[in-house]
Amino acid sequence: MNKKFFSLFFTILLFSTFLSFTTKINAQNDVMMQAFYWDVPVDQVNHNGTWWDTLRIKAPSLATAGFTALWIPPPSKGNFGITDMGYGIFDHYDLGNYFQKGTTETRFGSKSELTSMISALHTNGIKVYADIVLNHIYADDQQLENNPAVKQYEFDKAFRNNTQYQAYPTNEIYWKIPNATPGDYYIQIKGYLLDWAASSTQRGYDVYIDWTGAAPNGTPTWEYEPNDGNGSFNLFPGSGQTVRAHIASATDIDEYKVTVSTTHDILIKLVARKEGTDANGNWEWQWAPQENGYYVYAAWNNGSNLASTTLQAQTFTGISYPTHTGVGEPNYSWTYADFHPVDNTDWLGFPGTDEIITNTKFFGNDLNTFSSTVQQRLKDWGYWMANQIGFDGFRLDFVRGFQESFVADWVKNLPLLNGSQRFIVGEYWGADYRIRDWVNNVATNGADVDGFDFPLKFTLKDMTNGNGSSFDMANLN
Ligand SMILES: [Ca+2]
Ligand SMILES: [Ca+2]
Ligand SMILES: [Ca+2]
Ligand SMILES: [Ca+2]
Structure with missing residues (x-):
């Protein structure tokens, strides 16, 4: 040639x-x-x-x-x-x-x-x-659809065929429990493909949860440990609010309790974040690569884990x-x-x-x-x-x-x-x-x-x- x-x-x-x-x-x-x-x-x-x-x-x-x-x-x-x-x-x-x-x-x-x-x-x-x-x-969140392939990809932590692959971008997944009936829900978050050798300040994330249809509201609050499941959890501050949190280790679980009073979808959005400093040297909660993986690991309601049943991972792939x-x-x-x-x-x-x-x-x-x-x-x-x-x-x-x-x-x-x-x-x-x-x-x-x-x-x-x-x-x- x-x-x-x-x-x-x-x-x-x-x-x-x-x-x-x-x-x-x-x-x-x-x-x-x-x-x-x-x-x-x-x-x-x-x-x-x-x-x-x-x-x-x-x-x-x-x-x-x-x-x-x-x-x-x-x-x-x-x-x-x-x-x-x-x-x-x-x-x-x-x-x-x-x-x-x-x-x-x-x-x-x-x-x-x-x-x-x-x-x-x-x-x-x-x-x-x-x-x-x-x-x-x-596409964007006007094209959301239930994506069982991405849900399983998250549960597999992008590890398949004996190979560690790349994460699906954390902020391009909207987690959803459709038509959640009244009751307590314990939502567990885990991280994967994070830099475990770095300070935990680099393994930050925002978690937004809505269970009433409220518009995003409130001032972000901070997660606090112990917050590891098995009895320790954080009470989520309110529907439509955002909590800033960290994942300590590959086995760490963060758990948030929400109480649904009227049947409604529960929407959970995660965004990868990190701590850093701005141009003036002031502390800042920064955007992080969304290939830092965070996902809904479990969602407990009435003793049942909804992760393998009604929990959905929605992505921007339903395009018409x-x-x-x-x-x-x-x-x-x-x-x-x-x-x-x-x-x-x-x-x-x-x-x-x-x-x-x-x-x-x-x-x-x-x-x-x-x-x-x-x-x-x-x-x-x-x-x-x-x-x-x-x-x-x-x-x-x-x-x-x-x-x-x-x-x-x-x-x-x-x-x-x-x-x-x-x-x-x-x-x-x-x-x-x-x-x-x-x-x-x-x-x-x-x-x-x-x-x-x-x-x-x-x-x-x-x-x-x-x-x-x-x-x-x-x-x-
Ligand atoms: Ca023209
Ligand atoms: Ca391609
Ligand atoms: Ca934590
Ligand atoms: Ca924890």
């Missing part, structure tokens, strides 16, 4: 002054522009995206300047609504034409503004490459959309079984360095790209983006996050463009040999892809930021 990297890594921003260049440069090869930057302008108040309009208006001058293709940001509706840069992808088929996540338009504009832009660029001989996110879907009405747009929902961990044997890996990591909660809900249902949905969407919307090629986001065979299947499913496979470039952050291996392995699976040359990009950056003594030109080799 002598496939070359796509080494023209342009991060040319769309300066208004750019078009004032008087010397026309005729490109010898195709030149793609990254036609966006982080946090491009948007009218958040009126939920009006303007970026597609901006690019449409500039189409003739971009063509004159020599650009033959634009790489545009992910155009689908994101979980973070009007501010989303597209990587928080929520609904693949919502290109700014369905009201959800607080807005109809995306950060970049409406679907009609998008298609007008594509038409204008095509008229000017410029291809349009969409940024495609195949690894994940973001407004009815899609456009040509070729399917209507389906996603459930926990579409995202890792999908069942009682699946797992989440540690993020690693730059190797392929198919199962990881690096971003949002990690799609199970081994599922034939997930694969078919993503392939159908790619076909629709090319065939119905008119994208000429694609830039694939975070290709470290899914298997190369699926990349090849996805590419091979696309309709041809003028009899040829469409241009595909992957974002593989990693060493040059990793990028080369990815390109070659996808090729072995039958698809032609390129990869951004990140090592060259960083070398060029070092060169331009350096001075005569701080950069060795041999590094360019």
Whole structure:
């Protein structure tokens, strides 16, 4: 294989002054522009995206300047609504034409503004490459559902197949005892994958419990030991309140008593915390990595432990959309079984360095790209983006996050463009040999892809930021 990297890594921003260049440069090869930057302008108040309009208006001058293709940001509706840069992808088929996540338009504009832009660029001989996110879907607590796979994953403390895996993020699980009847409930919390060698100040957590539907209220109070079950517990201060606590050891249990007087759901939310100091050296109760695992270990009521029965672990994986009405747009929902961990044997890996990591909660809900249902949905969407919307090629986001065979299947499913496979470039952050291996392995699976040359990009950056003594030109080799 002598496939070359796509080494023209342009991060040319769309300066208004750019078009004032008087010397026309005729490109010898195709030149793609990254036609966006982080946090491009948007009218958040009126939920009006303007970026597609901006690019449409500039189409003739971009063509004159020599650009033959634009790489545009992910155009689908994101979980973070009007501010989303597209990587928080929520609904693949919502290109700014369905009201959800607080807005109809995306950060970049409406679907009609998008298609007008594509038409204008095509008229000017410029291809349009969409940024495609195949690894994940973001959602939030509007998409809660009961997730038995994650519940068992917590009870297994992410230890399966004789392997210690990564925790599911503590703050992405809402524990729930539905329709709890009046009585006393003793809720036990444990920790896992914590730094047991560190001071217990580093193993903090917030526990929020609601059993009346009260809005969050009150000033946080502190847990106190002994609080270990077997007769010692803390009386939870009130529905909708938050207690700050620590887990002393791997075997430590913290137990909270709540008394339900009227049948109601009991909702328990945990957030990993730690003690630290702020910029002025003052003590602070800080956010901690949510991969510090805390979970509801048991919930006793009337002598029965509800952990294995009615207790639920709810996650942000119950995803459905407004009815899609456009040509070729399917209507389906996603459930926990579409995202890792999908069942009682699946797992989440540690993020690693730059190797392929198919199962990881690096971003949002990690799609199970081994599922034939997930694969078919993503392939159908790619076909629709090319065939119905008119994208000429694609830039694939975070290709470290899914298997190369699926990349090849996805590419091979696309309709041809003028009899040829469409241009595909992957974002593989990693060493040059990793990028080369990815390109070659996808090729072995039958698809032609390129990869951004990140090592060259960083070398060029070092060169331009350096001075005569701080950069060795041999590094360019
Ligand atoms: Ca608009
Ligand atoms: Ca404790
Ligand atoms: Ca304890
Ligand atoms: Ca993945």
